[in-house]
Amino acid sequence: MLYGELWKLSKLEFTQTQYAYFKERAKEFELPLAEALLDASFYDENAFRKIKSYEDFKCIGIKGLLNTNKSQIEIWYGGRKIKKLCVADLSDCTTLFPLYNTRHEVFSYSSMQSGIYVEQKEIGMVGCYECLAEGFVFRDLEFSMVEIQKNDFTFKFLKEIKYQDKLLPQKRRIDTLVSWQYGFKHILLWPDNIIHLRTKPKLSHNGKLLL
Numbered sequence: 001m002l003y004g005e006l007w008k009l010s011k012l013e014f015t016q017t018q019y020a021y022f023k024e025r026a027k028e029f030e031l032p033l034a035e036a037l038l039d040a041s042f043y044d045e046n047a048f049r050k051i052k053s054y055e056d057f058k059c060i061g062i063k064g065l066l067n068t069n070k071s072q073i074e075i076w077y078g079g080r081k082i083k084k085l086c087v088a089d090l091s092d093c094t095t096l097f098p099l100y101n102t103r104h105e106v107f108s109y110s111s112m113q114s115g116i117y118v119e120q121k122e123i124g125m126v127g128c129y130e131c132l133a134e135g136f137v138f139r140d141l142e143f144s145m146v147e148i149q150k151n152d153f154t155f156k157f158l159k160e161i162k163y164q165d166k167l168l169p170q171k172r173r174i175d176t177l178v179s180w181q182y183g184f185k186h187i188l189l190w191p192d193n194i195i196h197l198r199t200k201p202k203l204s205h206n207g208k209l210l211l
Contacts, residue, residue, distance in 0.1 A: 001127070001129075002125070002129075003126065004065055004126060005066040006176055008119070009063070011116070012037070021048070022036075022037070025042070035183050040053070064146060066155065067090065068087070069086055072087065090145055100141075102143045103142060104145050105159070107146055107148050109148070109150045114186060117183070117184055118182070121180040126176060127172070129171060131163055140163055144162070146159045
């Protein structure tokens, strides 16, 4: 079981009709579209009846349990709790040998595609994962940590857990409360908005390529 602070980053996917409609509607609220989407009243009597919040749009993103002391993992086997650890311990580099089987990834905001995003934090029971196993070997657990690089600020979160190279499936719905959220528009300056000029390669008199 995972408890603590959940971090989520979602890129909202609009149809052309949806984007044009809600962009015009945001002008009535005198707000940028990314901010208006977080306002519950923004969806009152809108033309798309099935859309009651930004979560009703199709979206892609990443999420995980933040590596704070509030974020904890409980491991149960045979009906009893056998271990409890903090997510922050998974990134502990002070020991000579790693205490946990941990894989690390890096994600940078600068690599995100252009679009409307919602960044959000939630607190509570973030997940419950189960698998059938004959015997339990702690070292067979693999924790996947992601480092987020956001401007000059970095932080980490637990993305997923595997046991014996198999991703643990979630068995219960999460039970959390939203503690913070922020909507923003991201514009990718490279390569979308840069014109690349190409010139013909120069050849010497003997046919060799000159750079």
